Amino acid sequence: MTERPLIWIDEAMLDHDPTHGVRSAHPESPERLAVLLELVDEAVGAGTIELRRPTPADPDALRLVHTDAHVDALLGLAGRSEILDADTSITPGSIHAARLAAGSLLDAVAAVCAGEAKRAMCLVRPPGHHAEPDRAMGFCLFGNVALAAAMARSAGLVERVLIVDWDVHHGNGTQAAFWQRADVLTFDLHQHPWYPGGGAARERGSGAGLGHCVNLPLPAGLGDADYLALVDRLLIPLADRYAPELVLVSAGFDAHVDDPLGGMEITTQGFAALCARVQAIADRHAGGKLILALEGGYALAALRASVAGCIEILAGAEPPNIRERPRSGTAPLAEQFAQLNEL
Numbered sequence: 001m002t003e004r005p006l007i008w009i010d011e012a013m014l015d016h017d018p019t020h021g022v023r024s025a026h027p028e029s030p031e032r033l034a035v036l037l038e039l040v041d042e043a044v045g046a047g048t049i050e051l052r053r054p055t056p057a058d059p060d061a062l063r064l065v066h067t068d069a070h071v072d073a074l075l076g077l078a079g080r081s082e083i084l085d086a087d088t089s090i091t092p093g094s095i096h097a098a099r100l101a102a103g104s105l106l107d108a109v110a111a112v113c114a115g116e117a118k119r120a121m122c123l124v125r126p127p128g129h130h131a132e133p134d135r136a137m138g139f140c141l142f143g144n145v146a147l148a149a150a151m152a153r154s155a156g157l158v159e160r161v162l163i164v165d166w167d168v169h170h171g172n173g174t175q176a177a178f179w180q181r182a183d184v185l186t187f188d189l190h191q192h193p194w195y196p197g198g199g200a201a202r203e204r205g206s207g208a209g210l211g212h213c214v215n216l217p218l219p220a221g222l223g224d225a226d227y228l229a230l231v232d233r234l235l236i237p238l239a240d241r242y243a244p245e246l247v248l249v250s251a252g253f254d255a256h257v258d259d260p261l262g263g264m265e266i267t268t269q270g271f272a273a274l275c276a277r278v279q280a281i282a283d284r285h286a287g288g289k290l291i292l293a294l295e296g297g298y299a300l301a302a303l304r305a306s307v308a309g310c311i312e313i314l315a316g317a318e319p320p321n322i323r324e325r326p327r328s329g330t331a332p333l334a335e336q337f338a339q340l341n342e343l
Contacts, residue, residue, distance in 0.1 A: 101144050131143040186213050256303075
């Protein structure tokens with residue numbers, strides 16, 4: 001087993017270009033991956049990571065989460081340019097890029113569960129947490145993290161999976177995939193009200209999944225100390241009770257204070273501290289098995305710095321010391337969510 005984190009990335013994901021060549025036309029631009037390719041090259045040179053290239057997700061694997069109609073429709077658009085909704089479009093390389101993004105997560109699950117490494121990060125695009133079982137939306141084509149959790153369960157690699165989503169937007173697609181399942185616990189912190197509009201605290205799953213969907217809809221303006229206080233009060237007790245055997249993170253960085261698509265105030269150090277918190281959960285319950293997957297993050301400098309901070313944590317760096325205190329409204333908010341989730 002290598003002590004270095006495994007990093008999945010591929011230049012072919014640059015070929016997904018919803019800007020259609022006009023870089024200012026869409027925030028989910030190929031430049032997001034370009035700055036991360038530079039970062040990864042530097043990390044490889046420094047010997048701090050182990051680089052992996054993904055294999056495209058097999059159509060049958062995509063069906064673990066998505067309907068036949070959705071998979072067949074998207075695969076049938078390979079090599080074409082289409083507008084799928086007001087936010088989501090494809091160009092000729094998009095479907096291959098989306099299969100590589102999903103394949104990165106599937107490969108990472110297989111590698112981590114086989115003991116090749118404890119920790120991994122998949123630097124992928126298009127992102128995935130808005131992709132519903134039956135449709136693409138919100139820049140997302142396939143549910144990358146949801147597919148990883150579903151594959152880990154269907155292959156019998158683990159019994160229980162925890163998904164933490166700290167993207168500024170609610171991961172509606174991930175929630176939909178596991179709404180009635182108890183073998184995957186989803187924990188989602190997101191700005192509310194904000195796109196896509198769901199993620200209310202009362203949305204807790206149904207049937208066998210009741211209580212296994214945890215939503216923290218948050219007011220704009222929260223920063224590092226607020227997020228960490230919420231994680232400490234809510235996520236850690238839930239994880240202790242659930243005892244996940246694999247931890248997955250929808251690691252969106254659009255809650256960064258510099259990001260144009262969000263209204264939160266997390267700093268680069270704050271994301272590193274969040275990464276350290278989920279890594280501690282994985283170490284305590286899952287034998288260290290932790291995989292982060294890129295979701296949002298549209299301020300390029302902030303994206304690069306935040307990803308770098310998380311990679312450093314995965315590689316063994318000490319977490320930053322966040323000195324600020326949570327604002328006064330955070331504690332009552334945490335208690336409200338704790339009561340709803342019987343903590």
